[in-house]
Amino acid sequence: MKARISALIDDQLERREAARFLDELRAEGEVRDTWRAYHLIGDAMRDTRMLSAGFAARVAAKLALEPTVMAPSRIASAPPRPRWHLLSAAASLAAVALVGWVAFGLQEGAPQVAQVAPPTAPVPSLTAQVPPPESANDYLYAHQGYSPRNSLQGVAPYVRTVSGEAGTRKR
Amino acid sequence: MIRALGFAMLMCCGLAQAQTQGQSAAEAMTLLRRIYQATEKLSFTGTFVYQQGERTETSRITRLAGPGGAVERVEVLDGMPREIVRTRDTVRCYLPESQTVKVERRTDARAFPAMLPEQISDLARNYTITRGETVRIAGFDCEAVVLTPKDNLRYGYTLWADVNSGMLLKARTFNHKGETVEQFSFAQLAIGNVPRDRVKTRHLAQNWRVEDAAVAPANLGRSGWTVGAELPGFRKIIEVTRRLSAARPAGQMVYSDGMAAVSVFIEPTAGRAEALRPGPSSLGAFHIYTREVANHIVTVVGEAPAASVQRIADTVEFRRPQ
Numbered sequence: 001m002k003a004r005i006s007a008l009i010d011d012q013l014e015r016r017e018a019a020r021f022l023d024e025l026r027a028e029g030e031v032r033d034t035w036r037a038y039h040l041i042g043d044a045m046r047d048t049r050m051l052s053a054g055f056a057a058r059v060a061a062k063l064a065l066e067p068t069v070m071a072p073s074r075i076a077s078a079p080p081r082p083r084w085h086l087l088s089a090a091a092s093l094a095a096v097a098l099v100g101w102v103a104f105g106l107q108e109g110a111p112q113v114a115q116v117a118p119p120t121a122p123v124p125s126l127t128a129q130v131p132p133p134e135s136a137n138d139y140l141y142a143h144q145g146y147s148p149r150n151s152l153q154g155v156a157p158y159v160r161t162v163s164g165e166a167g168t169r170k171r
Numbered sequence: 172m173i174r175a176l177g178f179a180m181l182m183c184c185g186l187a188q189a190q191t192q193g194q195s196a197a198e199a200m201t202l203l204r205r206i207y208q209a210t211e212k213l214s215f216t217g218t219f220v221y222q223q224g225e226r227t228e229t230s231r232i233t234r235l236a237g238p239g240g241a242v243e244r245v246e247v248l249d250g251m252p253r254e255i256v257r258t259r260d261t262v263r264c265y266l267p268e269s270q271t272v273k274v275e276r277r278t279d280a281r282a283f284p285a286m287l288p289e290q291i292s293d294l295a296r297n298y299t300i301t302r303g304e305t306v307r308i309a310g311f312d313c314e315a316v317v318l319t320p321k322d323n324l325r326y327g328y329t330l331w332a333d334v335n336s337g338m339l340l341k342a343r344t345f346n347h348k349g350e351t352v353e354q355f356s357f358a359q360l361a362i363g364n365v366p367r368d369r370v371k372t373r374h375l376a377q378n379w380r381v382e383d384a385a386v387a388p389a390n391l392g393r394s395g396w397t398v399g400a401e402l403p404g405f406r407k408i409i410e411v412t413r414r415l416s417a418a419r420p421a422g423q424m425v426y427s428d429g430m431a432a433v434s435v436f437i438e439p440t441a442g443r444a445e446a447l448r449p450g451p452s453s454l455g456a457f458h459i460y461t462r463e464v465a466n467h468i469v470t471v472v473g474e475a476p477a478a479s480v481q482r483i484a485d486t487v488e489f490r491r492p493q
Contacts, residue, residue: 129453133445139459142434142436143423143434147474153342154243155256159230161457
């Protein structure tokens with residue numbers, strides 16, 4: 001067992017065996033404790049900055065609390081799953097994330113672990129907003145003269161271009 | 172026999188429905204035309220509320236129609252005092268706190284053109300025009316017309332007008348989610364004769380600083396500036412050189428679909444005090460996009476969704492003229 005852990009850390013396990021072993025690692029128990037201990041020893045030997053005690057457990061707990069975003073679409077007809085199912089899904093995600101993080105820190109490009117893609121929630125593409133130009137009112141006012149709203153509403157739409165807000169006024 | 176009768180009835184129903192829809196679309200278009208005509212012809216005085224996000228401002232507006240064109244005056248009653256007076260060919264904006272009057276004269280003979288009937292019909296290319304519900308606003312029975320955009324490059328509008336005169340009492344701009352972007356609504360309105368002094372500024376403005384926009388027709392394309400791909404439904408309506416404030420020369424191109432408009436401003440980077448902050452921003456109901464192109468600052472400002480403003484900004488190009 002310990003030899004296998006060592007081999008996995010050193011990236012010397014065969015792909016299929018590594019996958020099976022990672023499955024075992026997902027369950028809490030002796031295997032996982034040993035895995036953690038080995039990393040701790042490695043970190044101490046390389047003089048890596050230590051993480052506080054129980055760091056991994058806290059990360060896992062926080063991950064478990066996160067909403068499990070699996071896919072944007074909802075499967076309406078699926079039977080309601082028991083709660084423990086969800087929890088175990090979150091826990092295994094946490095374990096995979098942890099393994100990925102640890103292995104990545106140890107060696108460049110640990111292939112089988114790095115291939116486990118992190119769960120990606122659909123992120124809308126937002127271009128970062130910048131503050132409006134200080135002279136924004138000058139632009140709005142110059143624009144208003146040609147707005148087709150003038151022929152619909154007369155001079156009324158001008159009020160929106162000459163703001164009374166001090167923050168946007170020219171000093 | 173019965174089946175044939177049923178079929179005939181079905182046909183009649185379908186036909187009647189199509190006819191009703193056609194009628195309602197035609198009615199909506201007629202109402203829209205009436206609103207434009209009323210804006211051009213009526214004299215009135217009233218108070219309206221402008222709402223945009225958290226901002227609510229009350230303004231007093233007076234319009235005196237006449238054979239040579241109308242004179243209008245609007246005075247914002249909340250916050251920083253400001254007043255705008257528009258005559259047939261000049262707009263003056265009075266800012267008493269900074270003792271400044273901004274003057275913009277029209278150089279082209281068309282002055283401030285009213286929408287031509289065919290331009291109003293053109294709106295149906297980009298908007299589905301339908302009738303809305305009849306409501307009462309500021310004591311007037313109003314009928315509504317709704318302009319629903321056919322794509323997401325523009326906003327939608329609901330306009331409420333007095334059944335008798337066609338006078339626009341309320342205008343609401345809404346986005347693709349149906350949320351209000353901005354709204355104008357009369358709280359009080361009197362249609363009819365207006366004394367001439369009601370459209371004159373109440374400021375003497377004798378020793379005020381005058382900022383003349385010095386608007387002149389121009390061909391920016393000849394100097395190398397182009398907007399690569401025009402936004403569907405939008406076309407260039409004007410191209411000028413002007414001053415934005417006291418000493419800031421700029422080029423301006425305006426694109427419009429008949430309801431929405433987007434302006435492209437081009438200024439030399441040299442001699443500008445303000446730091447350039449490229450990217451999208453917004454102010455009130457307007458979206459702004461700033462870019463630097465060939466040592467010039469390109470600022471695109473529009474009463475249109477942010478994506479439309481950015482799309483126009485992204486296609487602004489400079490090619491050294493041959």
